[in-house]
Amino acid sequence: MGRSTIVVIWLALAALAFRPIGLVERLADLCFEPARQLGRIALPLSWFSSVHASSDGESRARVRELLIAEQQEAQPADASLVARRGLVHAQVIDRSQERADLVVVRFPPEASVLPGMPVVCGDVYVGSVLEVGRAASGALARGEARVELVTASHARVGARAGELELVVGGLARAEHSGGHSRLLAVRALQSTPGAERELRVHEDAAAGGEWSTLAEGYRLGTLVPLELGTRRAWAVEPVLDYSGGFSQVFVLCPPERAPAGELLAQDPFDAAAWIPVRATLDGMLSPWSETRQLLGGSRTGLREGAAVARGPEFVGRISHAGLFSSEVECLGNPGFRLLVLASVEDRYGPLHLGRVLSLGCDVSRSLVYLAWEESAELARELGQHARSAQLYTSSGERGIPPGLYLGSAELPVGEGAHTLVLRRPAAGRFGTALEAWTGERLGGEEP
Amino acid sequence: MNGERRLAWVAFGAWLLVCFALQGQFARGGTAMWFPELGLVLLFSLLARMEERDAWIAGVLAALVRSAFSSEPPLVQLSGLLGFALLVMALRSSLEISAPLLRGVVAVLCIFACDLWIFLACCARTYWAHGSLAGFEPPVLPLALIALSSGVLALVAGPLLAQLPGLSPLRSRRW
Numbered sequence: 001m002g003r004s005t006i007v008v009i010w011l012a013l014a015a016l017a018f019r020p021i022g023l024v025e026r027l028a029d030l031c032f033e034p035a036r037q038l039g040r041i042a043l044p045l046s047w048f049s050s051v052h053a054s055s056d057g058e059s060r061a062r063v064r065e066l067l068i069a070e071q072q073e074a075q076p077a078d079a080s081l082v083a084r085r086g087l088v089h090a091q092v093i094d095r096s097q098e099r100a101d102l103v104v105v106r107f108p109p110e111a112s113v114l115p116g117m118p119v120v121c122g123d124v125y126v127g128s129v130l131e132v133g134r135a136a137s138g139a140l141a142r143g144e145a146r147v148e149l150v151t152a153s154h155a156r157v158g159a160r161a162g163e164l165e166l167v168v169g170g171l172a173r174a175e176h177s178g179g180h181s182r183l184l185a186v187r188a189l190q191s192t193p194g195a196e197r198e199l200r201v202h203e204d205a206a207a208g209g210e211w212s213t214l215a216e217g218y219r220l221g222t223l224v225p226l227e228l229g230t231r232r233a234w235a236v237e238p239v240l241d242y243s244g245g246f247s248q249v250f251v252l253c254p255p256e257r258a259p260a261g262e263l264l265a266q267d268p269f270d271a272a273a274w275i276p277v278r279a280t281l282d283g284m285l286s287p288w289s290e291t292r293q294l295l296g297g298s299r300t301g302l303r304e305g306a307a308v309a310r311g312p313e314f315v316g317r318i319s320h321a322g323l324f325s326s327e328v329e330c331l332g333n334p335g336f337r338l339l340v341l342a343s344v345e346d347r348y349g350p351l352h353l354g355r356v357l358s359l360g361c362d363v364s365r366s367l368v369y370l371a372w373e374e375s376a377e378l379a380r381e382l383g384q385h386a387r388s389a390q391l392y393t394s395s396g397e398r399g400i401p402p403g404l405y406l407g408s409a410e411l412p413v414g415e416g417a418h419t420l421v422l423r424r425p426a427a428g429r430f431g432t433a434l435e436a437w438t439g440e441r442l443g444g445e446e447p
Numbered sequence: 448m449n450g451e452r453r454l455a456w457v458a459f460g461a462w463l464l465v466c467f468a469l470q471g472q473f474a475r476g477g478t479a480m481w482f483p484e485l486g487l488v489l490l491f492s493l494l495a496r497m498e499e500r501d502a503w504i505a506g507v508l509a510a511l512v513r514s515a516f517s518s519e520p521p522l523v524q525l526s527g528l529l530g531f532a533l534l535v536m537a538l539r540s541s542l543e544i545s546a547p548l549l550r551g552v553v554a555v556l557c558i559f560a561c562d563l564w565i566f567l568a569c570c571a572r573t574y575w576a577h578g579s580l581a582g583f584e585p586p587v588l589p590l591a592l593i594a595l596s597s598g599v600l601a602l603v604a605g606p607l608l609a610q611l612p613g614l615s616p617l618r619s620r621r622w
Contacts, residue, residue, distance in 0.1 A: 003536070006503045010533055013526035018571040020522070028521040032514045039515035042468035280516055281471040285486075287479045287593060288566055288586035291518035319518070327518035335573055335582040359582050363477045371582065427476060 029322055036325040039280030039293055046282060046432040059312045060269050063392065063403035066343050066350050067266060070402075073349040074121050074248035081123055081217055086258025088113055088251040090145070091266060095339065095396040097355070100243055101152035102130070103396070105251075109143035112257040118201075118215035119147050121246040124239045125201050125218040127155060128211075129251060145251070150184060150220070151242045157212070158203045159220050159236075162196030164189075168220055172235035173228060182243070182376065184221060184236035197223040199236055214252040241375035244339060244354025247395045247402065268401035269312065273439025275301055277308065279328070279432040290316075290332035290361060290428060294436070297322045305399035307437040310430045314393050314404035318436065331406065332361040332368045332428055339396045340370075341403075342389035342411060344382075351378060352394060353411075356420065366427035368407070370420040379415040387411045391422060401437055451616045456508065458613025462489060463512040471516040480589045483597040486513060487531065487558050491601055492608040494535040495544050496618045505617075506532030523568040531561040551602030559594035566590070 001009075016024055071089065076082050088111040094104035107113055119126045127149040133140025140146060148155055156169035167187040174181040199220040203212040221236040240246060267273075277300075279292040296302055298321045308315045308328045316330035317338075329336055336358040341350040359369040374382075389411050395402040407424040466485035474482035490509045494502055506529040513524055534557050544550045570583050609618060 001500070001503060003499065003533075006529070006533065009503075010526065010529050013522060013529060017520075017523045017526040017568040019575065020520070020572055025520065025522065028525070032511065032521040035511040035514050037515070038464055038512060039468075041464060042472070042516065045468060045472045048472065281468065283471045283473075283475040283479065285467065285471055285474070285484075285513065285517040286519065286562070286565065287474070287589040289518075289569070293516060293518050329518075334584070335577070335580075357582050360584070363480050365476050365479075429475065 029320075033322050033324055036293065036322070037295070039325075040295055042280055043278070043295075043432065056311045059405060062343075063268065063312065063405070066341070066392070067268075067403050069349040070341070071248050071266075074246070074250065076120060076123050076218075076250070078123050078217075081120075084255065085214055086253045086255040088253060088258050090119070090249050090251055092247045092249065092396045093144070094398050095244065097337070101149045101155070103147050103149065104140065104144055104398075105147055105249060106144050107251060108259050111251070111253075111259045113145055113251050113253065114211070116209045117211045118218070118252045119249050120215065120218050120252060121240060121249045123219050125150060125157065125215050125220055126240065126242070126246065126249055127152070128157075128215075147249070149242050156187065157201055157215070157220070158207065159199045160202035161199045161223055162194055164191065164193055164196070165202060166190070166199075168199065168236055172226055172233070181235075182238065182241075183224070183226065184238055186223070186234045186236060189234060193223045193234060199223055211253070214254075237376075239377065241352065241354065241377040243375070244394075244396070245352045245375060245377055247339075247341075247352060266395075266402065268403040268439075270439065273401070273437060274309070274435040275438055277302065277326075277434050277436045279430075279434055282429060282431050288334065288360070290330040290365070291319075292316065292328040292330060292430075292434070294318070294326040294328060294434070295324075296436075297324045297326050299323050301438055302326050302436050303399065303438070305397070307393070307400040307404060308434050309404050309437070310426070310434050312403075312405050313426060313430070314406050315430045315434055317400065330428070331358055331422075331424075332365060334358060334360040338400075338406075339394040340372075340406065341392045341394040342409075343392065344387045344389045344411070350392070351381060351389070351411075353378070353391070359419065361428065364427060365429075366424055368422040368424060370409075370422055372418050372420050374412070374415050374418055376415045379413070382411055382413065384413060386413050391420075399437060401439060455613055455616035456504070458611075459493065459505070459617060460508055460512055462611050462614070463509055464515070467513055467516050481592040481596050483600045484558050484562070484593060485600075487561060488554065488597050488600050488605070489608050489611075490528070490531070491535060491554050491557060492605040493614060493617060494532055495539060495550070495605070496609050498619050499536055501617065502532045502536050503529060506530075519565055519569060520572065523565055523572070526568065527561050527565045530564060531557055534560060547602055547605075550605055551598040554601035554605070555594045555598035558597045559590055562590045562593065 090105035090107035117129045130148040131146040133144040153170045170185045171181045172183040172185040201215040201218045221238040224237045226233045226235040278295045316328040319329040320327045340353040356370040391406040393404040407422040409420045409422045470485040510525040510528040
C-alpha cells in the first residue's frame with residue numbers, strides 16, 4: 001500500500017476513534033478479540049506482584065453489621081405509623097442518573113406489591129409504586145418495581161401541617177435561575193401557614209387512590225418561605241436527600257398482603273454470587289487511567305456493569321464485556337461514578353453520600369480524589385465537625401452489591417461541592433486474581 | 448512474503464508482547480508516571496530501519512498486541528499506533544534519525560503525540576457517551592515524563608532493540 005492510501009485509511013480510523021459508530025465498534029472488537037487472548041502469556045508475571053493482604057473475616061463481619069443497621073434504620077420508628085399496615089422491605093437496585101425521580105426496587109417476589117402503594121424510608125414518605133415487574137424478561141423482573149419519588153414533576157401527595165391542608169409534589173423553582181432546587185413544591189395552598197410547620201402526609205382515598213391513605217402520618221418535611229424575586233412562596237424542606245440519600249425502603253400495603261418473615265436477605269459476600277476472574281496484569285499502559293483487562297467475557301458469565309472485587313475490596317465495574325475478554329473501569333479512573341455509603345464512628349447505621357465522581361489518583365495511587373456534592377440533609381447529620389469515615393459501595397446500581405470496601409476519607413463540614421480524598425488500603429494493587437459479581441439479574445434498562 | 452520475513456513478523460510480535468507486558472507489570476504506582484513506553488520504543492527503533500511499505504503492518508501489529516494489555520477501544524489504539532508509524536515515517540524522510548540525539552528527540556515527540564492522541568480520543572468518546580468531561584484533566588506532565596524517559600531509552604538502546612533476535616529480515620537501513 002502506498003503512503004497516500006494509508007493516510008486516507010488513517011484519517012477514517014481517526015474519525016472513528018473520536019466519534020464511534022456502534023456497528024464498526026462491534027466489528028473492531030470482534031477482530032481484536034483473539035489478540036486480547038495474548039494477555040494470557042503475561043500471567044506468570046503476576047508471581048512478581050506484591051498484593052496487600054486484607055483482613056477478610058473481620059471486615060466482612062463489620063459490613064454485614066452495617067447493612068443490617070441500614071435496614072433497621074429504614075424501618076418506621078413511630079409505632080403509630082406501622083399499625084394496621086403491612087410493610088414490605090425493598091432495596092433500591094437501580095437509580096438512573098438521567099431521571100433521578102425514578103428508582104427500581106427489589107422486594108420479596110411473594111409479596112403482593114401493586115401500583116399506587118406508598119413507599120417510605122423510616123418515618124419519611126418517599127413516593128409510590130408506579131409499575132411492578134411480572135415476568136422474568138422485560139425491563140423489570142418479578143420481584144422488582146419502579147417507584148416514582150415525590151420529587152417527580154407530576155407526583156402529588158396530600159399533606160397537613162396543623163390545621164393547614166395542602167398538596168405537595170415535584171420540586172420547587174430554584175431561588176436563582178439555573179440553580180437546582182431540592183425543596184419540594186407546595187401546591188393548592190389555601191391560606192398562610194401558621195406556627196405549625198412540620199408537614200405530614202394526609203391523604204384522602206377518593207383523591208389519592210385506594211392505597212394512598214396507608215401513608216397517612218408519614219413525614220414530608222418542614223414548610224419554609226421561598227423568595228422568588230419580589231414574590232414570597234412556600235416550599236418544603238425535605239427530611240431526606242431524595243437524590244441518593246436512601247437505599248432501603250418499605251412498601252406500605254394492607255397487613256394481609258405483606259409476607260411474613262425477615263427482611264430481604266442481602267449478603268454481598270455470598271460465595272455463590274461471585275465468580276473468579278483473572279486480570280492479564282496488575283497494572284495498565286496509560287498512566288492517566290485505572291483499568292484492568294480480564295481474561296473472561298460474556299461466555300464465562302460476565303456482564304457489563306458487574307462489580308469486580310478482590311475479597312471485600314471494590315476494584316471496579318466491567319465497562320465492556322466481549323466474548324472472551326472484558327474491560328474493568330476502576331475507582332481511580334477519571335470520570336468513574338459510584339453511589340457510596342459511609343460508616344462514621346459513633347453512628348449505628350451508615351450515611352448515604354449519594355453519587356461521587358472520580359477525579360483520578362495521586363502519583364502513588366493510594367489516594368483517589370472524589371468530587372462529592374454534600375446535601376443539606378447530610379450536612380445537618382454530620383454537624384459542625386469533619387468526621388473520618390470508612391466508605392463502601394451502596395446499592396442503587398445494578399450489578400454492584402452494597403458493602404464493598406473503598407477506603408477511608410474525611411467527610412468535610414458544610415453543604416455543597418467538596419473533594420473527598422479517599423485513602424485506599426491496596427494503593428490500587430489488587431493483583432490478578434479477582435472476582436466478578438453475578439448475584440443479581442443484570443442488564444435491565446434505565447429506570 | 449517469504450517464510451523468513453513471516454517468521455520475522457512473528458518474532459516482532461513476540462518482542463512487542465514482551466515489551467508491553469513488562470511495561471504493564473512494572474509501570475505501577477508512582478513508577479507509572481515515568482516508566483518508558485517499551486513497546487513504542489521498540490516499534491520506533493524498528494520503524495527507523497524498516498521499508499516504508501512495511502510500516503503500516505508494524506503499526507497494526509503493535510495495536511493488536513497492545514490491546515492484550517490495554518483497555519482503550521481497538522479503534523483508538525489502531526488509529527494511535529498507525530498514526531505513530533506514519534509520523535515516524537514522515538519525520539524519517541526529512542530528518543536523519545540515525546543520529547543519536549535526533550533519534551531521542553524524535554522519539555520524545557512521536558511517543559508524546561501518540562499517548563496524547565489516545566487520551567484525547569478516550570476523552571472524546573466519554574463526551575459522546577455522557578455529555579460531559581467531568582473528572583478529566585489533561586495529564587500533560589505524566590505524558591511528558593513518559594515521553595522523555597522513552598526518548599532516553601531510544602537514545603541509549605534504540606540500535607540494540609532493532610537488533611533483537613529474529614528481526615533482521617525486517618531491517619533495511621543502518622543506524
